Amino acid sequence: MNTDYVTRRQVLKRFGALGGSSLVIGAMDAWDLMGPESPSRPILSGMQPATRVIVLGGGLSGLTVGYELGKLGYNYQVLEARNWVGGLCWSVRRGSQHTEIGGETQVCDFDEGQYFNAGAWRIPNRDQAVLGYCKELGVPLELFVNWSDANYSYEENTEIGPLSGQRVRLREAKADLWGSTTELLAKAADQGQIDVSLTAEDQELLMEFLVRAGYLDNEDYAYRPPTSRGSEERYDLSALLKSGFGSRVRSLYAGTGGPDPVFQPIGGMMQIPLAFQRVIGERIKLRAEVQSVHQTEDAVEVTYRDTGSGEEYRETADYCVCCLPMSILKEIDVNLSSDMAAAVDQTRHSSSAKMGLQMKRRFWEEDDGIFGGHLWSRSLQLGEFSYPSNDYFSEKGVLLGYYGGGNQAGLSEKSLQGRLDHVLTQASKVHPQIRDELESAYSVWWEKVPYSLGAYGSTPRLALREQLSKPDGRIYLGSAGTGTRPAWLEGAIQAAWRTVETLHERVMRG
Ligand SMILES: Cc1cc2nc3c(=O)[nH]c(=O)nc-3n(C[C@H](O)[C@H](O)[C@H](O)COP(=O)(O)OP(=O)(O)OC[C@H]3O[C@@H](n4cnc5c(N)ncnc54)[C@H](O)[C@@H]3O)c2cc1C
CATH class of the missing domain: 3.90.660.10 (Polyamine Oxidase; Chain A, domain 2)
Structure with missing residues (x-):
């Protein structure tokens, strides 16, 4: 075993031996390891120029695997079937x-x-792995507007009443919902009809808040639509509730992408894989359509077809990291163990x-x-x-x-x-x-779409995830579909990190 090399697991073990579980938990917190997958990049060391790895697929997971293996000196090659990188990041x-x-x-x-x-x-601000690579690789970002009160809502259904078939500005609906509900609350509170004990000071502060938040009249607590709402007319509370606003408008945005701010790369999401490609360069072979992967005790042999010339090539390596979509892996001739083949078969995609x-x-x-x-x-x-x-x-x-x-x-x-x-x-x-x-x-x-045959994967259940994350002989699966967040680039990176860490740990053990 190379003593220069320490994995997070080994460090945690050592912390455990020194200071018991509290020190381990402290260290795990620091690395943010409490979740199902590590959101922090593994800290790996020890160079491996003599080890050959073939990475299948130049989507974000394959590119991350290549990039990180490159830092550790591996002799690696990424095979990508298309004449461009990025996969679903297109x-x-x-x-x-x-x-x-x-x-x-x-x-x-x-x-x-x-x-x-x-x-x-879109890149949620919680997705630190993606944002980290954008910073490291110089991908400029701009804000992605994930919620805007200026936009319309539109429903058509006779059961929802007068707003059916009308486009309604979210800011108008939102102002009126807040206005009408704070008006109800303020009037009830003013008449002592709220069954909570508040001090006189709290009651006063609450009324001040309701008046301000809902644009209520200071005297009679009636809602007076503000000019920033955009039009004088107000929607009736019952009509708003019937048309479904009550289940959509919330104090904080709770839709896909999480809380603001959300980001996007200037010039398109593909700027991220292109930035990886600029660094990895020659080690990515485009138009290389993988046909089969056969492993023995000592090596892995990958056959691929150059889609430009039609010629077939064979490459051997010590290990293969497969970052192909599961839908493609199901179709390819790969000698996986029966447990792994069954697990791959069970994966689903959107x-x-x-x-x-x-x-x-x-x-x-x-x-x-x-x-x-x-x-x-x-x-x-x-x-x-x-x-x-x-x-x-x-x-x-x-x-x-x-x-x-x-x-x-x-x-x-x-x-x-x-x-x-x-x-x-x-x-x-x-x-x-x-x-x-x-x-x-x-x-x-x-x-x-060829080479995708589906959008992002559905999150595999724990037992399936555990199987998919294990090495299968000399083959490792590292695509987003093997982890907890297949529908996100963050998931692709985390799956790649997990794979590089497990592979490197094994190689360093010798
Ligand atoms: C509609 C949609 C919306 C999404 N929205 C978001 C979002 O807003 N934010 C976010 O973070 N994520 C989003 N995602 C998810 C994100 O795009 C994926 O999680 C991520 O790109 C998956 O990366 P991957 O490398 O695992 O797989 P892929 O991107 O599928 O990469 C697989 C690669 O393998 C290659 N390949 C296939 N067959 C072969 C073969 N035979 N030989 C060689 N190469 C082959 C493919 O060409 C491809 O490049 C979205 C995805 C979709 C489809």
């Missing part, structure tokens, strides 16, 4: 193209500089799909005063419809016209034109200009 822009499985070919003809993130698009719509004019900004954020609707079959959080006040922009399950409303069975018609019909209920302003569209239905 920003579609002019020239991007793919042919759907059993379907049509698209070549993106957006204007130069216009793009949309077909996969990963059918998510997205559609980007390049618009001639940023009408949502010019006509509606909307700058980023989403359209809120459960009735429209658009999933998440979103406005770009970049290049405000420029001429054109790309709307995210659809982000939802690929199978919603039978969309995956429809032609590209059929899907576009669906999106335009639905979205024009809120934005009647959308058909006239459309210039170009691009659809990414991930289940139909």
Whole structure:
């Protein structure tokens, strides 16, 4: 065993021997190890230039594995089937193209500089691993607007009453909900109808808060809509509650992505894998479509096809780290143990799909005063419809016209034109200009995308995760789908870190 090399586990053991469990817990806290997976980068040392590792897949997990192995001096190679890196971290822009499985070919003809993130698009501020690499690799970030009160909500359903079929500004609904409920509370408190014992001072402070928070009149505690609400008329509390606002508007935003601020790389999410590629360089082989992986006691042999020349190649290594999507791994000839093959078979993925719509004019900004954020609707079959959080006040922009399950409303069975018609019909209920302003569209239905065959994985249950995280002979699985957060880049990085740590620990043991 190389004595220069210490893993976190070994350090924890030593802390335990020195100071018992409290010292171990202290150290674990410091490294933030209490969660199911370590959010901190493993501190590894000891160079291994004589050990050859083949990494399969140049998505974020494969790139992270390569990058970290490189720091430890490994002789490694990343094999990526596409002619670009990033996998699900794909920003579609002019020239991007793919042919759907059993379907049509698209070549993106957006204007130069216009793009949309077909996969990963937002980085929550809790995702320190992703943010850490952005800092380390020099990827500039900007704010992603994940909630905006300027945006509309739209529901259509006769049971919800007068607001059915009307687009409602979230700020108006929010102001009126707060106004009406604080008015009720303030009036009840004023008449001593609240069954809590408050000191006179607390009662006074509470009234002050309610008046201020809800824009109430100081004298009679009636709600007086403020001018910043945007229009004089107010919505009736009952109508707001019936239309579902009560279950959506909260004191803090609680949607996907977590609390503000949320970030995005300037120029598209793909800037992150591109930054890794700049550092890793030659060690990534593009257009290398892996066909089979065979391991023996002493080595692993990987066969791949150069998709440019059609030629087949064989490479041998001491270890193989497989960062392919599970949906692909299920299809490839790999001699995994029966337990591991069964575990891989049990993994599931989402059918998510997205559609980007390049618009001639940023009408949502010019006509509606909307700058980023989403359209809120459960009735429209658009999933998440979103406005770009970049290049405000420029001429054109790309709307995210659809982000939802690929199978919603039978969309995956429809032609590209059929899907576009669906999106335009639905979205024009809120934005009647959308058909006239459309210039170009691009659809990414991930289940139909070669080399992905699905969007992000579903979180495997603990027992499955434990199996997937174990080495299988000389093969390690390191994609996001093996960990606790497959739907996040953070999950891809954490799975990669876990893999590098376990592999390095073994190699150093000799
Ligand atoms: C619609 C959508 C929205 C998302 N939103 C967010 C978000 O907002 N924030 C966030 O943090 N995360 C988000 N994610 C999740 C994030 O994109 C993934 O968790 C992460 O990119 C997975 O990385 P990976 O390397 O494990 O897998 P992948 O990105 O799937 O990489 C696998 C790689 O293997 C390659 N490959 C496949 N077959 C072969 C073969 N035969 N030979 C060689 N190479 C092959 C692929 O081309 C690909 O590059 C989203 C994902 C999707 C699909």
